[in-house]
Amino acid sequence: MSISEQPDDQGPEKPGTPDGNPDMNSPAAPVGRRSERNPLALVVVAMIAAAMLYFGFHMARRAGSEPSAFMGKSTVAPDFKLETLDGKDMRLSDLRGKAVLLNFWATWCGPCKIETPWLVELQKEYGAQGLQVIGVAMDDSGKDDIQKFAKDMGVNYPVLLGKEAVGEAYGGVPALPESFFIGRNGKIVERIIGLKGRGDIEDAIKKALNTESGSAPSTANADLPSPK
Amino acid sequence: MRRDQRNALGVFALLAATCFAQVPKAPSVSMAPVGAVTAQRTKQTTVELDFRVASGFHINSNTPKSEFLIPTSLKMDPPTDIVLGKIHYPAGKDLTFPFSPEEKLNVYSGDFTIKLAVHPLSSVVPGKYAMRGTLRYQACDNAQCFPPKTLPVNFDVKVVKEKSQGRRNPAQSPHVHN
Numbered sequence: 001m002s003i004s005e006q007p008d009d010q011g012p013e014k015p016g017t018p019d020g021n022p023d024m025n026s027p028a029a030p031v032g033r034r035s036e037r038n039p040l041a042l043v044v045v046a047m048i049a050a051a052m053l054y055f056g057f058h059m060a061r062r063a064g065s066e067p068s069a070f071m072g073k074s075t076v077a078p079d080f081k082l083e084t085l086d087g088k089d090m091r092l093s094d095l096r097g098k099a100v101l102l103n104f105w106a107t108w109c110g111p112c113k114i115e116t117p118w119l120v121e122l123q124k125e126y127g128a129q130g131l132q133v134i135g136v137a138m139d140d141s142g143k144d145d146i147q148k149f150a151k152d153m154g155v156n157y158p159v160l161l162g163k164e165a166v167g168e169a170y171g172g173v174p175a176l177p178e179s180f181f182i183g184r185n186g187k188i189v190e191r192i193i194g195l196k197g198r199g200d201i202e203d204a205i206k207k208a209l210n211t212e213s214g215s216a217p218s219t220a221n222a223d224l225p226s227p228k
Numbered sequence: 229m230r231r232d233q234r235n236a237l238g239v240f241a242l243l244a245a246t247c248f249a250q251v252p253k254a255p256s257v258s259m260a261p262v263g264a265v266t267a268q269r270t271k272q273t274t275v276e277l278d279f280r281v282a283s284g285f286h287i288n289s290n291t292p293k294s295e296f297l298i299p300t301s302l303k304m305d306p307p308t309d310i311v312l313g314k315i316h317y318p319a320g321k322d323l324t325f326p327f328s329p330e331e332k333l334n335v336y337s338g339d340f341t342i343k344l345a346v347h348p349l350s351s352v353v354p355g356k357y358a359m360r361g362t363l364r365y366q367a368c369d370n371a372q373c374f375p376p377k378t379l380p381v382n383f384d385v386k387v388v389k390e391k392s393q394g395r396r397n398p399a400q401s402p403h404v405h406n
Contacts, residue, residue, distance in 0.1 A: 111371055111373060112373070
């Protein structure tokens, strides 16, 4: 009899022998069967544990590059309204028809500092084709620091003052940098978490540019976070 | 549930917990418990605080190479009349990202120790005092950075009286009384 065949309800536990072993005369625990069942149980446990270890590490490795199910490809990018460094309001939906690279970053983020010059170059290179890079600064530090950083880096695209609610709408953005590549139709076509090569970013931009501009689903604003 | 099933379930739960514990979602910095610290009044005593950065992550040193990076810093809120001396941070290690070898960082990874001097004034009543503070840090791995965090830093200091100087008898007058 396998483990799964045993009934869940064994009734009240039978007392063990004085030396701590179970009552060997109990019909529920014959000696012969116990000696067969234990190795099987251990093998099953070991196999499940090995599978969990494999998938755990596999998922951890993939976590840096794959979109989550929540914010996967073809998801309509949640709309938002944020303040620019110039003090104006900008909505993502204002850019419908363009390919958008939405880059979450912070001044304290070393990899973001490496990536920013690439974004400046890519905006120059693909801007005429309809690319708009948008930086969303997730800093707690003041606007002045963000402004200084952007100036030092020669940023040639709008930088928005990020809000936690916007990060939440995009899956939490637990680490930076994180970029979403949004097609002309307002749908996310690619997501890059962490610092990747310039080529990876460029490939994702091309994917976003190659989308057809279409009417976005009416639920596009369903996830619009209320600005804090 | 039978005993062998319970045992199997226990082993399974332990392995599952181990499995998920080995896949950290976010970086962590932990502090080793501080052993008994005894500080004499009016004297300076150095306390060593040992920290560990989780494997695969680093945090900025106290002197990162960019003004925008957040330095690791210890802030203590000592009881009245226990004065803190200078906090001594270890030197960081230089690090570069694979994509930008020219961009140098200065970081702590693995284990590091911050030394802190405590100096109880003569007015402190001998006894045990709780030292409370926080370590602020900002962690990254090779590709991404995590928002700044603070770690509570708590330890006790036992303040004792200053050692007596071995009192001498006052000088006696050479005058001989008859």
